[in-house]
Amino acid sequence: MELLAFGKTGWGDELLIATLMTIAVSITAMIIGFFFALIFTPLKLSKNKFLNFIGNSYTTVIRGVPELLVIYLFFFGGTGAVMYVASIFGYNEYIEINAFVTGAFAIGIISGAYSTEVFRGAIQSIDKGQFEAANVLGLNKFGKFFKIILPQTLRLAIPNLSNVWQITLKDTSLISVTGLVEIMRQSYIAAGSTRDPLFFYSFAAVLYLLLTFVSMKLINRLEVKYSRGY
Amino acid sequence: MDLELMINSFPKLLSAALITLKLLSVSLIIGLFIGLFFAILRLNKNIFINKFAYGYSYIFRGTPLLVQIFIIYFGLGQIEYLRSTVLWVILKEPYWCAIIAFALNTGAYTSEILRSAFQTIKSGIIEAGKSLGISNKVIFYKIQIPIAIRQSLPAYGNEIILMMKGTSLASTVTIMDLTGVAKYIISTTFKPVEVFIVAGSIYLFMTFIIHNLIKFLEKKYSFN
Amino acid sequence: MNIIKKTIFSVLASLLIIGNVNASDKIKIGTEGAYPPWNSKDASGKLIGFEVELAYTLCRYIGKQCVIVEQDWDGMIPALIMRKFDAIMAGMSITDERKKAISFSQGYADEVASLAVMKGSDLEGMKTPAGIGLSSPNSDAKKALKTITAALAGKTVCTQTGTIHQNFLESGDVGKINLRTYKTQDEVNLDLASGRCDVALAAAVAFSDYAEKSGKPVVLVGPTFSGGAFGNGVGVGIRQDDTELLRAFNKAIDKARKNGDISRIATKWFGFDASM
Numbered sequence: 001m002e003l004l005a006f007g008k009t010g011w012g013d014e015l016l017i018a019t020l021m022t023i024a025v026s027i028t029a030m031i032i033g034f035f036f037a038l039i040f041t042p043l044k045l046s047k048n049k050f051l052n053f054i055g056n057s058y059t060t061v062i063r064g065v066p067e068l069l070v071i072y073l074f075f076f077g078g079t080g081a082v083m084y085v086a087s088i089f090g091y092n093e094y095i096e097i098n099a100f101v102t103g104a105f106a107i108g109i110i111s112g113a114y115s116t117e118v119f120r121g122a123i124q125s126i127d128k129g130q131f132e133a134a135n136v137l138g139l140n141k142f143g144k145f146f147k148i149i150l151p152q153t154l155r156l157a158i159p160n161l162s163n164v165w166q167i168t169l170k171d172t173s174l175i176s177v178t179g180l181v182e183i184m185r186q187s188y189i190a191a192g193s194t195r196d197p198l199f200f201y202s203f204a205a206v207l208y209l210l211l212t213f214v215s216m217k218l219i220n221r222l223e224v225k226y227s228r229g230y
Numbered sequence: 231m232d233l234e235l236m237i238n239s240f241p242k243l244l245s246a247a248l249i250t251l252k253l254l255s256v257s258l259i260i261g262l263f264i265g266l267f268f269a270i271l272r273l274n275k276n277i278f279i280n281k282f283a284y285g286y287s288y289i290f291r292g293t294p295l296l297v298q299i300f301i302i303y304f305g306l307g308q309i310e311y312l313r314s315t316v317l318w319v320i321l322k323e324p325y326w327c328a329i330i331a332f333a334l335n336t337g338a339y340t341s342e343i344l345r346s347a348f349q350t351i352k353s354g355i356i357e358a359g360k361s362l363g364i365s366n367k368v369i370f371y372k373i374q375i376p377i378a379i380r381q382s383l384p385a386y387g388n389e390i391i392l393m394m395k396g397t398s399l400a401s402t403v404t405i406m407d408l409t410g411v412a413k414y415i416i417s418t419t420f421k422p423v424e425v426f427i428v429a430g431s432i433y434l435f436m437t438f439i440i441h442n443l444i445k446f447l448e449k450k451y452s453f454n
Numbered sequence: 455m456n457i458i459k460k461t462i463f464s465v466l467a468s469l470l471i472i473g474n475v476n477a478s479d480k481i482k483i484g485t486e487g488a489y490p491p492w493n494s495k496d497a498s499g500k501l502i503g504f505e506v507e508l509a510y511t512l513c514r515y516i517g518k519q520c521v522i523v524e525q526d527w528d529g530m531i532p533a534l535i536m537r538k539f540d541a542i543m544a545g546m547s548i549t550d551e552r553k554k555a556i557s558f559s560q561g562y563a564d565e566v567a568s569l570a571v572m573k574g575s576d577l578e579g580m581k582t583p584a585g586i587g588l589s590s591p592n593s594d595a596k597k598a599l600k601t602i603t604a605a606l607a608g609k610t611v612c613t614q615t616g617t618i619h620q621n622f623l624e625s626g627d628v629g630k631i632n633l634r635t636y637k638t639q640d641e642v643n644l645d646l647a648s649g650r651c652d653v654a655l656a657a658a659v660a661f662s663d664y665a666e667k668s669g670k671p672v673v674l675v676g677p678t679f680s681g682g683a684f685g686n687g688v689g690v691g692i693r694q695d696d697t698e699l700l701r702a703f704n705k706a707i708d709k710a711r712k713n714g715d716i717s718r719i720a721t722k723w724f725g726f727d728a729s730m
Contacts, residue, residue, distance in 0.1 A: 064391070064437040065430040066398035068409050076532050077422035166292075173294035177402075179526050184296060191304065192488075192640045193497075195668065198305035205293045205301065212292040304641075307648040322650050324634070404634045417528050417616055420535065420555065 011190045011200070018186035019207055025104050025182060026169045030115075032108025033168065037115035044120050055116070062113035067174050074106040075178045103175035103182075111168040118164060122156040123149070155226045162219040169211060183207050236424045239415050243425075246411035247432050253325075253397040253407060257332035258390060264333060265340025272345045283341065290338035295396050298335055303327040303403045328400040336393045343385045347378040380451050387444030391437050408432060481518050481699070482539035483509050484525040488638045490663045491723040492545035492565075492688075495524075504723035505543040508562065511715050512690075515706035528616050528637065531555055534691060540699060542691030545657065547618045549685040557694050559703040561687025561730040562716055566678040567619055568658035569602075572646065573671035577605055577653055580676045588627075588682025598677050603629040605676075610634060612642045612651035619655040622683040639664075646672065659724050687730045 036058075043055030062070065126149065134148045176184035187204040191197035271283035290298065306312055306321055320326045351374060359369040401410030412429035416422045485493040485505055493503035501522050513520035523539045534542050534556060547565060548558040566585065571577045582602065586595040606628050613619040615635040623633050636642045639656055643664045646654045654661075658678055665672040690707075692700045710716050716729035 061430065061434065064395075064434045065426075066395040066409055066433060068398045068401065069412060069426060069429060069433070072409075072413055072416055073422050073426045075422075075529065076416050076420070077426075170294040173296045176296075177526075179524070179529075184294070187297075188300075192638070195644070196308070197300065197644075198308050201297055201301045201305050205289070205297045208293045208297065209289065304644065307645070307650060313649060318649075324650075402637075404636060413528075414615070417532070420532050 018183045022182040025172045028104040029107035033111030033115045036112025040116045041119040059113045071106045099180040103180045114164040118160040122153045246408045250408045260333035261336030264337030268341035269344035287338040299331040302331045324403045343382045347381040383448045482521045483541045484523050484539035486527045486544045487524045512706040515709045516702045547685030548689045557692045558689035561689045563688050563728045565657045568674045568678050569676040570661040571653045582677040585678040609652040612654045618684045
């Protein structure tokens with residue numbers, strides 16, 4: 001147990017910081033994923049064949065290729081891609097994108113593919129009558145979306161989004177390969193330093209279970225809140 | 231775009247894909263038995279057995295697969311006592327450590343899929359069987375299991391694809407599967423995009439085959 | 455088009471704010487921090503080791519401030535090329551293959567490699583000369599390779615990924631073996647100690663350091679290797695277009711060698727003078 005102590009001799013403080021990092025990356029990735037879903041859900045629902053193809057390609061490719069491969073793509077090629085785009089604008093100096101942004105972005109793209117599917121499914125299962133009623137009420141596009149469609153989408157989507165959250169949370173363990181110090185990486189360092197992998201990896205499992213447990217409790221409250229009136 | 235690299239790396243990646251498929255199939259088969267076992271335990275009326283099965287499924291679904299592999303490969307490898315037992319013959323090999331981790335993981339998800347399939351079988355069908363005088367055991371094996379399997383196909387198809395992506399983690403414990411070889415080529419040629427395209431396409435192709443296979447099975451065993 | 459350009463530009467600008475722009479008055483040097491005694495970390499996580507100390511000395515001679523950056527081994531060269539740092543000092547041997555991607559300064563230290571086993575292994579007491587050079591192998595070296603090939607046949611040999619050691623084991627010089635590669639030397643050591651590996655290959659000092667720190671009975675066997683697939687010493691890795699920095703490092707290494715710095719620091723960390 002002294003291994004977990006805070007301060008110089010124990011790993012407790014490092015693991016605490018690593019846990020906060022895991023939470024931070026997961027939340028950031030989830031939000032980035034929502035932005036991607038915002039773009040690609042309409043594409044998937046579009047009647048335009050070309051736009052539809054782009055939307056479907058995104059979800060099919062990202063959900064069909066292992067996360068590790070996507071992460072390697074960003075880790076080995078990410079900075080290069082950003083710098084390439086920047087050089088188009090004439091900016092040729094080094095741009096350092098730190099490990100957090102790279103990692104969160106990589107997981108975000110993956111999370112976004114799953115979120116896109118959830119939103120698509122949720123919107124498609126909203127009764128057609130709701131759309132017609134919104135039109136009858138004379139609401140403009142924004143009103144229709146924010147006041148009627150979105151609340152219902154969220155209600156339907158929250159259970160499945162909680163699954164996406166779980167996936168995102170666990171996927172953050174994979175960015176340990178890029179060097180970002182989250183739970184997995186810190187456990188790896190501690191295990192190597194103390195030559196006690198069993199203890200530290202088991203403790204990492206406990207940390208993830210704790211995060212899962214707390215997340216579930218919080219999400220259940222969200223579900224209750226959004227199901228009011230039904 | 232370095233087309234030459236893409237063409238040259240294709241055969242190496244393809245043969246590594248065979249290792250991925252081997253890992254996938256062995257893990258799924260063992261995992262299916264584990265899943266069926268725990269699904270049955272979950273349906274048991276005894277609260278201890280029930281909770282035990284729930285605990286297993288909660289732990290393996292609530293922790294990342296990477297942690298699970300590391301515990302089995304590095305963690306168990308650390309225990310001096312284990313190294314003197316006959317288990318070491320199995321745990322010594324990274325291949326088997328990966329299979330154990332994958333099988334336990336897919337077993338947990340499979341048990342959930344089968345459990346919910348069992349629980350949604352309309353009770354009327356079971357009652358009909360009972361009224362015909364068929365024994366419980368026969369009802370279970372000849373009626374419940376086939377229906378549960380048919381109902382699980384879509385969700386299980388999804389699980390197969392998720393597991394295929396999971397096998398990529400074997401590369402973290404020295405196994406040179408498709409992802410492992412892809413990473414090696416990327417880190418020696420510094421051309422991540424080209425390698426990603428080739429390796430990714432192979433994964434997508436396998437996903438495509440599995441997806442259509444499941445669709446075919448769904449149609450073949452549908453109740454219509 | 456204008457709106458799209460503006461959006462992309464503002465996204466990049468905000469990424470810049472989140473990330474940070476490189477300052478050009480410091481030299482950033484990348485090291486692994488996981489290959490003692492060349493480079494490693496102390497209990498508080500600070501980077502230490504032969505190369506860390508040598509780096510500060512060299513930067514003093516160059517006249518600029520150094521910042522040592524930690525980087526995983528398998529991303530070392532890509533990180534240099536992507537300008538995450540300006541030089542590599544990570545026990546990286548000078549090889550022709552690596553020269554295709556980056557430049558190297560002159561060598562500052564020699565890394566001799568050796569096979570290692572756990573005490574009691576049947577590979578102990580291999581009958582070979584103390585050391586062999588593989589750049590132009592003489593008959594003694596060739597005979598030694600034959601002995602090694604026979605001894606290693608069918609065995610599980612472990613080493614770190616992307617190293618000269620892996621290149622040697624894959625070269626065919628030691629015939630058919632069951633090769634396993636790992637992300638770090640630490641993982642190699644762990645699997646050697648647990649019995650998953652019959653034998654491992656790395657820098658001789660890496661094994662003696664592990665034996666000392668862990669107390670495990672690791673024994674060096676066979677000859678020490680140098681030259682050939684093992685490269686020509688360890689040098690500073692630098693981007694190919696960074697000729698000025700390359701000149702600066704070469705001059706600094708000359709000075710450090712003349713003043714005896716390299717010998718002194720090497721003896722401190724290796725226990726013997728490994729300087730070139």
